Amino acid sequence: xxxxxxxxxxxxxxxxxxxxxxxxxxxxxxxxxxxxxxxxxxxxxxxxxxxxxxxxxxxxxxxxxxxxxxxxxxxxxxxxxxxxxxxxxxxxxxxxxxxxxxxxxxxxxxxxxxxxxxxxxxxxxxxxxxxxxxxxxxxxxxxxxxxxxxxxxxxxxxxxxxxxxxxxxxxxxxxxxxxxxxxxxxxxxxxxxxxxxxxxxxxxxxxxxxxxxxxxxxxxxxxxxxx
Amino acid sequence: xxxxxxxxxxxxxxxxxxxxxxxxxxxxxxxxxxxxxxxxxxxxxxxxxxxxxxxxxxxxxxxxxxxxxxxxxxxxxxxxxxxxxxxxxxxxxxxxxxxxxxxxxxxxxxxxxxxxxxxxxxxxxxxxxxxxxxxxxxxxxxxxxxxxxxxxxxxxxxxxxxxxxxxxxxxxxxxxxxxxxxxxxxxxxxxxxxxxxxxxxxxxxxxxxxxxxxxxxxxxxxxxxxx
Numbered sequence: 310x311x312x313x314x315x316x317x318x319x320x321x322x323x324x325x326x327x328x329x330x331x332x333x334x335x336x337x338x339x340x341x342x343x344x345x346x347x348x349x350x351x352x353x354x355x356x357x358x359x360x361x362x363x364x365x366x367x368x369x370x371x372x373x374x375x376x377x378x379x380x381x382x383x384x385x386x387x388x389x390x391x392x393x394x395x396x397x398x399x400x401x402x403x404x405x406x407x408x409x410x411x412x413x414x415x416x417x418x419x420x421x422x423x424x425x426x427x428x429x430x431x432x433x434x435x436x437x438x439x440x441x442x443x444x445x446x447x448x449x450x451x452x453x454x455x456x457x458x459x460x461x462x463x464x465x466x467x468x469x470x471x472x473x474x475x476x477x478x479x480x481x482x483x484x485x486x487x488x489x490x491x492x493x494x495x496x497x498x499x500x501x502x503x504x505x506x507x508x509x510x511x512x513x514x515x516x517x518x519x520x521x522x523x524x525x526x527x528x529x530x531x532x533x534x535x536x
Numbered sequence: 537x538x539x540x541x542x543x544x545x546x547x548x549x550x551x552x553x554x555x556x557x558x559x560x561x562x563x564x565x566x567x568x569x570x571x572x573x574x575x576x577x578x579x580x581x582x583x584x585x586x587x588x589x590x591x592x593x594x595x596x597x598x599x600x601x602x603x604x605x606x607x608x609x610x611x612x613x614x615x616x617x618x619x620x621x622x623x624x625x626x627x628x629x630x631x632x633x634x635x636x637x638x639x640x641x642x643x644x645x646x647x648x649x650x651x652x653x654x655x656x657x658x659x660x661x662x663x664x665x666x667x668x669x670x671x672x673x674x675x676x677x678x679x680x681x682x683x684x685x686x687x688x689x690x691x692x693x694x695x696x697x698x699x700x701x702x703x704x705x706x707x708x709x710x711x712x713x714x715x716x717x718x719x720x721x722x723x724x725x726x727x728x729x730x731x732x733x734x735x736x737x738x739x740x741x742x743x744x745x746x747x748x749x750x751x752x753x754x755x756x757x758x759x760x761x762x763x
């Protein structure tokens with residue numbers, strides 16, 4: 310293949326997008342999977358995805374797949390990594406640009422339960438293609454981002470108590486965090502603001518409801534928050 | 537296009553890899569550019585790249601391009617981002633998986649100067665395609681990684697004084713760092729080891745030569761180092 314010339318069409322790969330969609334569902338970090346209704350991997354679960362249209366931007370294709378599956382638009386969507394092992398699809402060379410999306414569970418319309426379902430990260434079924442690797446890669450990225458940025462908050466409702474926020478961190482990181490330490494660090498990061506509202510948190514005293522600061526920067530500037 | 541079926545070949549994009557190659561050259565952070573010898577963008581400079589062979593992994597294609605241009609193998613190579621705007625190439629749909637590479641200048645063989653040259657980041661010529669965007673994206677990633685990881689060290693020789701290390705950080709971040717603060721933080725990160733050797737650093741007293749700790753973790757665990 311001569312550099313600078315386009316390769317013949319029969320040498321071109323197909324290109325897909327796949328979207329790892331995370332949400333916090335009933336105290337579990339879950340990922341949305343769809344059951345394949347055709348070969349290859351008929352009947353197996355996988356992350357939602359599909360071919361990129363000829364005149365479609367990659368991000369638009371990912372947003373389209375996300376909307377198809379959840380009815381949700383305008384949520385946090387980030388390009389994750391491009392997976393292109395020559396034999397990852399038994400049919401032909403297929404390169405996939407993987408994205409990950411974070412959405413609050415309340416934003417999601419009812420799923421088409423005949424084909425889509427939420428699975429906890431620690432109880433995934435066998436996945437089609439290299440989707441297991443893609444999901445694990447996305448989980449690593451999510452945990453990393455949670456410690457350096459505010460994107461993890463996209464999984465939460467607009468208002469939350471510090472206990473709820475800590476619990477979300479603990480679920481995603483899969484580790485217990487010290488309460489006093491968590492509060493000190495998260496408040497020092499200057500990304501939260503009090504709303505003046507209170508919420509009865511379990512059986513204890515009413516707790517302050519927080520939201521994000523309007524001017525909160527995406528990247529936590531001070532330092533790595535945890536551990 | 538029916539989901540699950542492969543799209544017809546005439547709908548498939550061509551896929552390239554492009555590699556942003558950084559090195560520290562004479563107190564400047566520079567990027568390796570090649571001059572295009574054919575259309576489109578004939579005569580303009582761009583980052584090295586080319587089509588992915590039919591049975592070639594993406595990372596192998598990037599390593600091949602890097603070797604073609606510099607004669608260097610086994611250096612730090614990381615997938616950066618996939619750029620796929622439908623009209624980024626005037627010929628046809630071309631999606632490019634961009635990588636960035638860091639290499640110590642001493643490792644590079646002589647360039648083919650008729651077509652390749654090092655350019656300082658602050659004095660780039662007009663670039664072909666969307667390569668300006670790709671280079672800026674790579675620079676942002678490099679600066680970010682320098683603050684959170686040890687990958688920046690790949691730009692340095694195996695042994696260096698703390699002054700040399702600080703200078704490298706200053707060049708890449710494009711800002712002055714406080715000497716005392718830099719030394720305290722970089723030593724606290726537990727990624728350096730003394731070698732027992734000394735080097736006369738400019739006109740001052742001999743300075744200790746450091747190397748990386750063999751057990752140094754890639755990710756700086758403690759906290760963001762700078763500012």
